[in-house]
Amino acid sequence: MKLFDAHCHLQDPRIISKAPQLISSAVASGVSAFAVNGVSEKDWNLVKEMGVKYPSVVPCFGIHPWYVAERSPQWFETLKSLFETTPSAAVGEIGLDKGSKGREIDFSDQVGVFRQQLELAKELNKPASIHCVRAFGDLLEITKSVGPFPAGLILHSYLGSAEMVPEFAKLGAYFSFSGFLMSMSEKKAKKMLKAVPSDRILLETDSPDALPKSESGTLYFVEGDPSLLPEEGNSSQDLESNASSGGSMKLPKETLNHPANIHTVLEYVARLLDMKNEELAELSYTNAVQLFSYSGSKLLLERGAADVSGHTQNHSTTPS
Numbered sequence: 001m002k003l004f005d006a007h008c009h010l011q012d013p014r015i016i017s018k019a020p021q022l023i024s025s026a027v028a029s030g031v032s033a034f035a036v037n038g039v040s041e042k043d044w045n046l047v048k049e050m051g052v053k054y055p056s057v058v059p060c061f062g063i064h065p066w067y068v069a070e071r072s073p074q075w076f077e078t079l080k081s082l083f084e085t086t087p088s089a090a091v092g093e094i095g096l097d098k099g100s101k102g103r104e105i106d107f108s109d110q111v112g113v114f115r116q117q118l119e120l121a122k123e124l125n126k127p128a129s130i131h132c133v134r135a136f137g138d139l140l141e142i143t144k145s146v147g148p149f150p151a152g153l154i155l156h157s158y159l160g161s162a163e164m165v166p167e168f169a170k171l172g173a174y175f176s177f178s179g180f181l182m183s184m185s186e187k188k189a190k191k192m193l194k195a196v197p198s199d200r201i202l203l204e205t206d207s208p209d210a211l212p213k214s215e216s217g218t219l220y221f222v223e224g225d226p227s228l229l230p231e232e233g234n235s236s237q238d239l240e241s242n243a244s245s246g247g248s249m250k251l252p253k254e255t256l257n258h259p260a261n262i263h264t265v266l267e268y269v270a271r272l273l274d275m276k277n278e279e280l281a282e283l284s285y286t287n288a289v290q291l292f293s294y295s296g297s298k299l300l301l302e303r304g305a306a307d308v309s310g311h312t313q314n315h316s317t318t319p320s
């Protein structure tokens, strides 16, 4: 089984020192690519270096709405020059946030920075990974005015309504699901998932955030996670038994999410969609390869070499 983590943050300061082990154990579990999203000017170089170091890492550059206020005057010039020196990169993480944390950031600033990055993604013909919290109306309005997006958009950790799915899909959006989906009621999540066109489904971890709840009783924990109890943190294996289904061990609140936990996301989404794990793995993998095969992408090399042949390079923007 092959999986593609369509959105994560392996450069995050909470896990950067563990990144080599996290990547190798996730790769060993079947994850063959990671779209690693920068969030502010401070981490772009780190993301760029990871892209150079790991063939499995697709670097993505962007300013996340939470970091809009701390941008430098030359942020946009820096961003543009990064895409010139790193043609394998995509755009992200960008977005809009009216949630508890996002409310601290001036919304018109968020919109301005988001729009500029969205227009750049469109101009460069690259997909853009989008964060949206309680601002789906604004997001639809802005994407409609800038779009359509032949190179695709990724609505990451999508928690919007089923009703909005066709509207975003028409503009070129893909819908990416993480452990955050478990915060939605199953009934609502099912309805929304069933509205997503099958060629637009992606899976992600958003690691180190969005730790899923395990249904099978198995989660990967980040070794040395300061939030873990000492006996869990000392294991030489990343794979630990999550006793949440057994009931005795109380999980600490801030446990970091390991990128190999995409398997748990896969199981959950597959169950809600009444699909086999293997079937959803293959579908979401093919969709991700399709999306990330823009000009300059590392995926084009893989495609030329191996198993994902048979797809055309260009996206069709025709609404399905």
Ligand SMILES: [Zn+2]
Binding pocket: 007, 008, 009, 037, 093, 131, 156, 206
């Ligand atoms: Zn993210």
